[in-house]
Amino acid sequence: MMESIKKLREMTGAGMMDVKKALGDAGGDEDKAVALLRERGIVKAAKKADREAKEGLIVFRISPDKKKGALIEVNSETDFVARNSDFQQLVANFADALLASGAADLEAFKQSALEGETVESALAAAAGRIGENLVLNRAVYVETDGVIGGYVHNNGKIGVLVDLMGGSEELAKDIALHIAAERPRYLKREEVNADDIEKEREILTNKALNEGKPQNIVDKIVGGQISKFYEENVLLEQKFVKDNTQTISALLTAQGGAQANLKRFVRFEVGA
Template structure:
């Protein structure tokens, strides 16, 4: 009989995030040797990576770090929340984030090519996925430059790592207001900083849609330009941060709040796991 206990199975599962059956089989094959069992799980996992390629990775975390006057934020995904909160997955995220930040990665491709423990991040993720037994995917990475930053990481469940992350780049001295605006971004989910950044094609498409809606509602043709303009402005208030109603006081715009606080928002990023 293999020389291991239920406690050994539990410890190895918590370390690697592997399934009960696979963990027990590996310990049996390794005759209770934990290090050998890890290697067995890794080898078996490597063979299974290709089979997992099409699986959905809707769980995971968002993490961010500041380095050399820049902030790097990323989303690392896996298949289950069991793995997402596992120490091995969290350690992997730390290594990937450090490697991405070291090169100022502003794309997944740049991050995957970065060095981590003497190997490309892509290989590190593949090796760890083989041990964990689930598909692991680096979904998004951005590095922001700026004068000052506010990093806000939000947990949607106390048992899981952060699921929503916001980085706000700004100038000025009111860190409290900057943090409040970062929290607003996590809730309001703007797509652009200002209305000037919204692509013209996107604005024109919205204009066509609201024009058609207004006509279908029987609005007078002479009144259409004013009605359409009002609805396009409402669209800007949905997608452009500075135009949005401030979450803590919807009588004020984010632009007004920032201006009153003497800060200028220069950039932002918002990642939400699976979104």
């Protein structure tokens, strides 16, 4: 059996699980197994695997109790396919499967069951039907004691999940919308790499000196620019997109006198 699997993998470029299933369905007949792989679009998909897939779709799912969330990105070669109903249904099915499976990482999710086959096999078969290279790029499952909020923006090109403690579902959604629009790189200042800040400070200092700024005010100029870096890149320090008179940090402390705690966020953007 293992020799046949190895032979068919080399012959077709298909994955081990796909070949094993095809051989089983074909009763061990290698020719029939190859025919099944071709019928399922897996051989055809393998030949497309080296073509770039930079378009695609992001979908999220949240459980009815708001305690579990799934965010997934599947890429296609063209935006035309990303708007194809077959492709969109595939991604929606994947998001449902991820929420149900609670897979710990992308590789585990690829081997998850989906309507009698693996997610990986379903993707390969869809690539064969659609005629483009399709890539399951990212998949994240989140579970919380608080509340999960989600948002998808720009026709499925940007998606966000938020894990919020001590806040409402509406607040979680608002913060997810903000993250989609404002692209924070970090949740809080402590997450910013100290070496990166020092490199940024050195670059800004040299730039100011090269521009002829007096040495005695360079530190003040650079300090202001570093503060601006934090304000632009750290979520808690950003101005709330729906009310720029308060930061996200201030928004979290204004919940009926209770302090809401934003534990984490995940942001996907197609092509980024």
